[in-house]
Amino acid sequence: MRRTQIIGTGSYIPEIVKKNLDFQHHNFYTKENTLIETEAAVIAQKFQDITGIAERRYVTDDMRSSDIAFEAAKLAIEDSGIDPETLSQIIIAHNFGDVNKHSNQTDNVPSLAARVKHMLGIKNPFCVAYDVLFGCPGWLQGVIQADCFFKAGESETILVVGSETLSRVLDDHDRDSMIFSDGAGASVLSYKDSDRDQGILSTASMSHSVEEFDFISMGKSYIPDSDDRVRFIKMKGRKVYEYALTNVPAAMKHCVEKAGVDISEVKKVFIHQANEKLDEGVIKRFFKLFGVLETPEGVMPMSVHELGNSSVATVPTLLDRVRRGKIDGQEIKEGEVILFASVGAGMNINAVCYRV
Ligand SMILES: CC(C)(COP(=O)(O)OP(=O)(O)OC[C@H]1O[C@@H](n2cnc3c(N)ncnc32)[C@H](O)[C@@H]1OP(=O)(O)O)[C@@H](O)C(=O)NCCC(=O)NCCS
Structure with missing residues (x-):
């Protein structure tokens, strides 16, 4: 039976390690704009207790979401062994697009998928590149979309990437910002026959x-x-x-x-x-x-x-x-x-x- 299979994966883990105590010089406020007087170390410990998060990763100043999507995509393509020119679609899931360091502007034109296609050097015009905006479940929604395109007979091999640089859209004065981090994960999907219903x-x-x-x-x-x-x-x-x-x-x-x-x-x-x-x-x-x-x-x-x-x-x-x-x-x-x-x-x- 023909089914959608994951034939390659890759990921990019950003370089900067940010620990909970690295937030100790932040002044945190409630959403009603009242200063939270609790000591930063106590807030950090409380945060770890309620979320399990001890540290997170941020990209370096020179990287944007499409750059890290490209890094993850390269690894997934290499892992799959396919010729990138044979991809019929590139789907990039994200929510904020490319945001430069020290900027508050989201940059989505051209789409991140078009940028990744460009960086991969893919020339085939029938490799269609577009983005999906679906909150955190965006990568999985891209996978579901790929599965539907395969079943409709419209595609054979699709690259789906989830990439986000949340560090560029965080409020330094909001404790909940400590939850968020940066990263990219990619997978190559193919519609294939298998003898064990894979x-x-x-x-x-x-x-x-x-x-x-x-x-x-x-x-x-x-x-x-x-x-x-x-x-x-x-x-x-x-x-x-x-x-x-x-x-x-x-x-x-x-x-x-x-x-x-x-x-x-x-x-x-x-x-x-x-x-x-x-x-x-x-x-x-x-x-x-x-x-x-x-x-x-x-x-x-x-x-x-x-x-x-x-x-x-x-x-x-x-x-x-x-x-x-x-x-x-x-x-x-x-x-x-x-x-x-x-x-x-x-x-x-x-x-x-x-x-x-
Ligand atoms: C944000 C979240 C951690 C807050 O926890 P909570 O238990 O709902 O928070 P509450 O407002 O009820 O406060 C409980 C205690 O935690 C503290 N607290 C709340 N948010 C905190 C934070 N971000 N960091 C540190 N302490 C926090 C409060 O001060 C309070 O402390 P107290 O017991 O000493 O009074 C929790 O609601 C959560 O995990 N939500 C889901 C968030 C998520 O997963 N988002 C991503 C979805 S894609």
Whole structure:
């Protein structure tokens, strides 16, 4: 049977390591613009306790989102062994585009996909390059879109990249900014026959945009009297948390049921690295929906402790690192069923069930 298979992966981990205590000289304010008097070291410890994040990565001043997307894409193409001229699509998922250091402007023209295609030196005009904007689940949505194009007979091989430089849109006066980081993850997908039913088994997507639509949005700095024209990423943390806990497990369950596999076959869950507490809550509820009360040990590879939340990049980066044996005690084996899941601005949720 022909299915969408991941035939190559790559990722880019930015060079600058930013630890929680590196925020100790920041003046943090509440969203009501009141100074938070608590000592910075105490805030940092509290932050680590509630998110599990100890450090995150930022790009150097010379890099933009399309540059790191290109670095990850090169590795994925090399890993797949394909000739890049044979790609029928390049899909780049992001939310803020290229933002130069010391600028507050998003630069999306031409699309990041066009820039990456240019940097890869691909001349084939039938290799169509475009971007996807779907919050943190953008990379997974690109994968779902690729799967649909394959099934429609419109494409054979597609590069999907998730790339974000959130460090360029952070409010230095908002504690929640400590969650976010930079990164890029890429994968090459191909529509292929296999004798063991390998590849994407099912997909699921949702958008809740009623009262949820602004749980993650752009807003002005929390510092008093800030300039309203300068916008940063903002989130209603508690609302995002509750939304994810309520809706993500159900979407994952729907996807597994659609695939027709038994829960005991699901050996790994590659979930958006939002924060540790949230991910642990989601996975626990997911297994509970199938009557499994103990979350299987090692089922959820994690990288959020040292890489933070790099939005669209977390899932493809995690997949690449596990495939390359870079996460202790984590590997994926032929024949295993793995589940991908993500959640973010929109609010959007998606999941993909996949046999390795
Ligand atoms: C942002 C988040 C960490 C805040 O945690 P919370 O428990 O909801 O925060 P609350 O406002 O209820 O405050 C709880 C305590 O944590 C503190 N706190 C809240 N945000 C904090 C932060 N960013 N850093 C440090 N301390 C924080 C509060 O001061 C409070 O402290 P206290 O117990 O001493 O009074 C949490 O809501 C969250 O993880 N949300 C999901 C965010 C996410 O994953 N976003 C990405 C989606 S793509």
